Amino acid sequence: xxxxxxxxxxxxxxxxxxxxxxxxxxxxxxxxxxxxxxxxxxxxxxxxxxxxxxxxxxxxxxxxxxxxxxxxxxxxxxxxxxxxxxxxxxxxxxxxxxxxxxxxxxxxxxxxxxxxxxxxxxxxxxxxxxxxxxxxxxxxxxxxxxxxxx
Amino acid sequence: xxxxxxxxxxxxxxxxxxxxxxxxxxxxxxxxxxxxxxxxxxxxxxxxxxxxxxxxxxxxxxxxxxxxxxxxxxxxxxxxxxxxxxxxxxxxxxxxxxxxxxxxxxxxxxxxxxxxxxxxxxxxxxxxxxxxxxxxxxxxxxxxxxxxxxxxxxxxxxxxxxxxxxxxxxxxxxxxxxxxxxxxxxxxxxxxxxx
Numbered sequence: 001x002x003x004x005x006x007x008x009x010x011x012x013x014x015x016x017x018x019x020x021x022x023x024x025x026x027x028x029x030x031x032x033x034x035x036x037x038x039x040x041x042x043x044x045x046x047x048x049x050x051x052x053x054x055x056x057x058x059x060x061x062x063x064x065x066x067x068x069x070x071x072x073x074x075x076x077x078x079x080x081x082x083x084x085x086x087x088x089x090x091x092x093x094x095x096x097x098x099x100x101x102x103x104x105x106x107x108x109x110x111x112x113x114x115x116x117x118x119x120x121x122x123x124x125x126x127x128x129x130x131x132x133x134x135x136x137x138x139x140x141x142x143x144x145x146x147x148x149x150x
Numbered sequence: 151x152x153x154x155x156x157x158x159x160x161x162x163x164x165x166x167x168x169x170x171x172x173x174x175x176x177x178x179x180x181x182x183x184x185x186x187x188x189x190x191x192x193x194x195x196x197x198x199x200x201x202x203x204x205x206x207x208x209x210x211x212x213x214x215x216x217x218x219x220x221x222x223x224x225x226x227x228x229x230x231x232x233x234x235x236x237x238x239x240x241x242x243x244x245x246x247x248x249x250x251x252x253x254x255x256x257x258x259x260x261x262x263x264x265x266x267x268x269x270x271x272x273x274x275x276x277x278x279x280x281x282x283x284x285x286x287x288x289x290x291x292x293x294x295x296x297x298x299x300x301x302x303x304x305x306x307x308x309x310x311x312x313x314x315x316x317x318x319x320x321x322x323x324x325x326x327x328x329x330x331x332x333x334x335x336x337x338x339x340x341x342x343x344x345x
Contacts, residue, residue, distance in 0.1 A: 073212060074211070074212050074217030075217070075219075076211060076212065076217075078212075094187050096185070110185050111185065111204060112185040112197060112200030112201055112204060113183075113185055113186055113187050113197070114201055114204075115187045115197070129208035129209070129211065129212060131207065131208060131211065131249065131252070131253055132252075132253050132254070145187060
């Protein structure tokens with residue numbers, strides 16, 4: 001009985017020590033944004049990639065990201081994103097990139113919203129260059145600029 | 151009392167009340183997004199400044215001089231305002247410098263505008279009030295290997311219904327020693343206001 005108590009106590013001590021010294025779990029795929037470049041996508045489709053990387057701030061009707069590519073350029077991440085306007089009217093949206101570091105934290109301050117005009121039924125490619133080597137992942141955020149805001 | 155007089159008597163308090171009510175119209179002050187797209191007028195604005203600074207910085211970070219990792223020493227010279235409106239070009243270069251500095255890929259030497267303050271501080275530390283071995287020594291300042299300069303121009307066209315403004319911001323990086331331009335880029339902005 002006494003031996004059992006000692007074993008339990010020893011186990012508890014070693015567990016507690018293990019918890020204290022353990023470093024936080026590293027991201028599964030450090031230095032690689034999901035699916036970026038596409039050869040790292042592991043068979044993911046462009047739709048999946050866009051779904052993972054693009055968010056809309058509110059609703060952005062008629063405008064979609066139809067192509068997304070990225071590569072490392074001078075140790076900095078470079079993103080090419082194609083915006084397509086399916087409407088028969090000119091559409092104005094704004095966009096910005098949010099840069100994320102290896103641990104999933106914000107790698108840079110908020111960028112300015114950049115307005116862009118898309119002609120009717122047309123596409124335009126925007127380029128995003130990371131401001132720092134710490135940025136290993138990103139999110140592209142779109143905002144409807146035609147919408148009146150209070 | 152005639153009809154005209156009575157009408158006047160009635161109108162005066164009504165006008166006064168209207169003025170008072172107008173004066174008391176509730177004003178609202180709210181915080182907004184400092185990075186949002188600003189389209190109050192088509193004059194040079196915060197969005198233009200932010201877009202120019204960001205575009206120039208990101209382009210410069212990808213230039214050969216900066217990308218090779220040697221952390222070149224740069225000084226910022228004047229950006230000439232060749233537009234017809236007042237633009238604080240110093241504010242644009244300050245933003246560019248801050249973002250470049252934050253990237254850790256460029257170092258900045260004191261520029262011409264801040265030189266007097268630098269010299270004054272150096273001289274101040276030479277007085278007998280300071281410990282000699284703990285004060286900054288004269289003759290240790292480092293000169294910049296590159297200088298940044300540029301200009302901003304605009305074309306304004308207007309008719310009865312439409313005002314169109316086109317801005318072009320140009321920035322260059324010059325090698326101080328040999329006078330070669332090592333990098334250059336420009337950012338164009340078009341703003342149209344219609345009735």
